[in-house]
Amino acid sequence: MLRIRNPILVRLLSSSPASPIFPPHRLLSTAAAAGPPKPSFAIQEYLVETCGLTRARALKASAKLSHLKSPYKPDAVLAVLAGLGLSGADIAALVAKDPLFLCSGVDTTLGPNLAELTGLGLSRTEIACLVSLVPACFRCKSIVSNLPYYLSLLGSYENVLRLIKNNSSILRASLAKKVKPNVAFLQDCGLGACDIAKLFIGVPWVIGMKPERLQAMVACAQGLGIPCGSGMFRHAMSAVRFHGKEDVAAKLDYLKKTFRWSDAEVGIVVSKVPYALVRPKNMQRRSEFLISEVGLEPAYIAHRPALLTCSLEGRLRPRYYAMKFLKENGLLKRDLSYDTVVKFTEKVFMEKFICPHKEAAPHLAEDYATACTGEVPTRFRFA
The missing domain is CATH 1.10.8 (Helicase, Ruva Protein; domain 3)
Known part of the structure; x- marks a missing residue:
């Protein structure tokens, strides 16, 4: 929990989330109006008492903030975050993730970025989520410039957020040199807008890679007999990535x-x-x-080939030995193919082949469970 000793900031940080957060200049000037900074400023104590960090995290974060001589900038940043509706725990997590966020210029970068995002139609909650996810991007002036394009490309804020969670660097990637050429190339390969969106969300590093590298990877995937529009395409891209x-x-x-x-x-x-x-x-x-x-x-x-995707120790071996035991002891009513046996979910396999034999083979479940841990029993016991 935030523990603010500045009475003005206490009111700002405990105000209703519905209160307006713009213009940021008012938050900055309000925080400053609390009075001149104290003669000495202990950043580590500030991180613990004001931002809610643990001592260990505060010690680590303070190394990046040793240049701060007063709480003026951090107080203004905290006021803006509180205005977005972030809780004390959210703010503590954000500061621990990116301590330098406390040095953001409210007038020069943070405030204008937030105002532009609001202008794009993003709600307070959506902006708060974005700030928490990629705080470092808000210290740059380029975060907003790329966002409208991604919103148009991916179709929704939720899709953009999913992409950013896996690849935050796209907000600073060059649209002209990388992103747009990659999109144009994929369109030439026959992918529609929906296919491209799914590809970027599923394989997020593709969107900002060098165009020539992407083209080589696509050629390699196609050489394996996997066309761009197939469901396996994104898996193929991952397989040939390096x-x-x-x-x-x-x-x-x-x-x-x-x-x-x-x-x-x-x-x-x-x-x-x-x-x-x-x-x-x-x-x-x-x-x-x-x-x-x-x-x-x-x-x-x-x-x-699905057999190759199954765990050798966790599924292939245990089920083979369980079925072999059942067959050798006359407990298997019909002979099923190994492929069919492997395909069953664990729940279905237990219901069909293990649980029905509790009386005839009381140790079967125990031995099967042991086998599933990777330790194959020397024999399946029968009593």
């Missing part, structure tokens, strides 16, 4: 050898599960288990 053509080719070759796939089969897998390219070496153990232990044919796996 890799060039040669690196991707090497990963494809590794997967082919590991699972004994043909060119066509590895193409099927990657087009449906681009994730397989991200960590191909993790596929070695999956291959050994699925082919050598479970006995699946490479082609079977290739046409059911």
Whole structure:
């Protein structure tokens, strides 16, 4: 909780959220009217007693604010934040996140930015959320200039907020050099406004990357047989993000050898599960288990690539051993394919294959739970 000793600020910070917050000059002059600053100003104490930071956080934040000689600027900033309706806890979190926000120029940057956002039609609550999310951006003069474009591009403030949460740098990205050329390129690739919005929200780092890099990544994704408009496209972009053509080719070759796939089969897998390219070496153990232990044919796996997205320790192995136990002990009414068994949700799997056998196999649930932790029991007990 904010503990303000300045009586003017106490009234400002405890006022109704419905009170007007503009113009900021009045908040600044009101805070200043409380009287001249005290001879000595202990920033660490100010952060604890006025901003509500813990001692540990105040100590860390004070290193960036050692140049402050009076509470004049911080008091004015706190008054503006309170006028936006931020609670004491919200303000403490904001200051801890960006201590330099207390040095913002209310007249030169913070106030004008807030006024322009209000002019765009954003409510007090929406502005407060934005300030809390990206406080550092409000210390710059460029935050508002990019926002109208993003609102138009993404269709709503909620979508813009989702994008900013994952990539706050877009508010300072160059529209002319990066964002607009990237949008134009994606439109040329056949993506509509809705598709582009979904892509940027799902893969937020794409929007502000260098156009030539984006074009190379799209070409690489398309080379894997994944068109721009497909549901797998954003996953493909993530999969090839840090890799060039040669690196991707090497990963494809590794997967082919590991699972004994043909060119066509590895193409099927990657087009449906681009994730397989991200960590191909993790596929070695999956291959050994699925082919050598479970006995699946490479082609079977290739046409059911979802198997590669499941946890080896958490799902693939435990379910295989549970089903093997049930079959060997005559408790399995019908023989289901391994792929079908793996697809069941955990709740359904328990209801169908574990819970019904509490009497016939009292240790089955315990052994299955143990297997799901990654520790495969030496045997499934039967009593």
